[in-house]
Every structure is written in structure tokens, then in C-alpha cells.
Amino acid sequence: LYRNYRSHEGILRVSNLILDSLHSAFPGAAVKLPFDHGLTVGPRPGLLQSSIEDLARLIKANERLRILTRDEHKAKLCDELSVYAPDAKNNVWGIVEAKGLEFNDCVVVDFFSTLPEQSLQKAWKNLMLNPQSVTVTSRKGRGSESALPLAMELELKLFYTGITRACNRLLVIETKPSQAFDAFSRALQNNSLGDAMTPDAVVKEGAKIMTADDWRKEAFDMASLAEENDIDSANFLERAIAAMEKAGDDDLVDKAKLHLTAVQNETDATVALMKNEADHEELAVASLVAFIEAGLTAEASRACGVLCRTPALKGLARRIQNLGETVLGVKKD
Secondary structure, three states: OOEEOOOOHHHHHHHHHHHHHHHHHOOOOOOOOOOOEEOOOOOOOEEEEOOHHHHHHHHHHEOOEEEEEOHHHHHHHHHHHHOOOOOHHHHEEEOOOOOOOOEEEEEEEOOOOOOOOOHHHHHHHHHHHOHHHOEOOOOOOOOOOOEOOOHHHHHHHHHHHHHOOEEEEEEEEEOOOOHHHHHHHHHHHHOOOOEEOOHHHHHOOOOEOOOHHHHHHHHHHHHHHHHHOOOOHHHHHHHHHHHHHHHOOHHHHHHHHHHHHHHHHHHHHHHHHHOOOOOHHHHHHHHHHHHHHOOOHHHHHHHHHHHOOOHHHOOHHHHHHHHHHHHHOOOOO
């Protein structure tokens, strides 16, 4: 029941350490179950104090590598990486954004140097290097002086989510010094759970190339997420398009770009409609046309039902639906 078929033992030992810290400092914060164990041992996580330029080198050397960072830090990291790797933004995920997903190789970047409160630097240090000194934290208040800040509960859960996205290779990289990362790194090395590494050592592990079929699978996964997530649909479609381009599927790229244009215009039209702006009809029509050109008549009909509220556009949703039924040769009741 507690055999993990996704991540190997090298990653799970670290995630179990984080879970144990969470249960010890914040009893009741999560259901306490027996720790997971992997089918194989696998490499221990790599720990690096490095630079943005070196991070870009790792991305270029490993097409399977996905970058995880705090969601609020994602835009800044993408900007910094674009100087050395212009296409890197499609490799970067916010940790919360990536919850529920899995990637072959992951690098968690600047988690510790971007802690939202300075007090959390000391909290991580105490928890990692002197856990016996940390007392149980009361949810009604700080409790004793040795109790951790309440924000540490969310920090532990967030870091656990980040490191458990990795199936094979896990790296933790900081581009700026922090006492929290120093403590985390020392704790892992002292317990033989992690290895201090250099960017050159990681690159020497060998180039990892994704085949066209690998890129197609990623494109399919991203496109599926776009269908399931209305709020972040455009983000997932952009990632799907990037993967399709890598696979060389030009026809799918063209169709996906039309889909993306439709979604963006629908979003703009919805905002314009809420603000009662005059151009909402123009945006709505642009969205419908893009949906239809992409072959997504059902989506066009749905969007029209929401956006086409004026008498001039009355009945258009049904006409679009009929068009889709005619093209597909299917009549729906």
C-alpha cells in the first residue's frame, strides 16, 4: 500500500524527512501515514549554490529538466533566464501551479532565498540542524520561544509538493546565499540524503534528449490540462504549442495557435462585457471565428452562448452548433 511507483528511494527519503518535520512541529497538520518507499534506490538529490547562467546550461543539457520555484517568483526567474535561454519560460513552473503533475527531472530553484519572512530563515535552520530544540507549535499562538512560526507549516507543505514532482532526478539550486539553504544542505549531507554538486558535475551526467514522441506526449498532456482548467487554459496551451513545435507537428501547431487566440479573445471579450465596453462584440466574434477555424465548433457554440447577448447575435450559438453537427455528420438531440 505504501510502495511509491513514481519516485525512487533517493527522492522519497528527503520527502519523508520533510513530512517527519511537519508532523513533529505541527501535529495534526496532515494525516500521519507510514512513509512511502520506492521500487529502486535512485540518485540522491543534488544540492547546488550556483547562478542563473549555470541554470540555463543545465536546461540546455537536459531537455527533460523542469524548473520549479515559488509561484510569485516565477515571472522574475523567467526574465532572468531569458538572457541565457530565450525559450526557458516553458520549462518553468510555479510549485502550486505544478501540483498534481509529475516530471522526469526537476530542479527546485531559489526556494530558500525567496522565503517571504526573514524569521523563516532561522526557523528552517533550527528545524534542519537542531530539530530536538523545536517544540510543538500551537495553532492558538506561538507558544514557547522555541516553537516555529506558524508560517512554517505552509512552507514545509509547499517544499514537499515541489520535491515530490520529480520522478527520477531532483536538484535543489540556490542562486543567492541563505542560511536556510545552508542548513538544509548540511542536514541532507550529514544524513547521507543529498550530495553537494557543481553545475559541471550535473552536465557530465550526460545529455538527456527528448524524442519527437516524448514531445508529443507532453503536448497532449498540456492540451488536456488546458481543457480541464478554464482559468489557466492559455498558459497550458502555450506550453502545448511549444512541445508541438519541438515535435515538428506543424499542422497541430497551427490549430493550437488558433485555439489559443480564441481563448485569449474570449477572455478579453468577457472582461469587456462585464465592463459594458463597446468592443465586446468585436472580441466575441473574433473568438468564435478562431474556435471555428480550429475545428472547435462545440467550444464556439459554448462561448457564443455566454458572449452573444445582443439581438443581432441571437440564435448564433445554435447555428454554430448545427454547423458542427453537419461537419461531423452527427445530429444531437
